[in-house]
Amino acid sequence: MSENIKGYDTETLGLRLSLLVGSLRASGILDEGGCIHLNAVPVTSVVDGELLAKLCPNCDKQLPVHS
Numbered sequence: 001m002s003e004n005i006k007g008y009d010t011e012t013l014g015l016r017l018s019l020l021v022g023s024l025r026a027s028g029i030l031d032e033g034g035c036i037h038l039n040a041v042p043v044t045s046v047v048d049g050e051l052l053a054k055l056c057p058n059c060d061k062q063l064p065v066h067s
């Protein structure tokens with residue numbers, strides 16, 4: 001039963017996953033290393049506390065802030 005998960009065969013699941021990853025990369029959510037920046041922490045200005053960016057501790061990538 002391991003080759004059939006909720007009606008999808010593993011080939012279909014792999015295709016769906018690669019499409020999802022492609023769209024995530026295109027939108028800048030997922031970087032080339034495959035990190036999805038789940039643990040990104042906010043970077044705030046020391047002057048006025050304004051949120052400047054987010055930083056992912058996993059890959060050290062600075063992410064834009066989506067308001």
Ligand SMILES: [Zn+2]
Pocket residue numbers: 035036037038056057058059060061
């Ligand atoms: Zn990351």
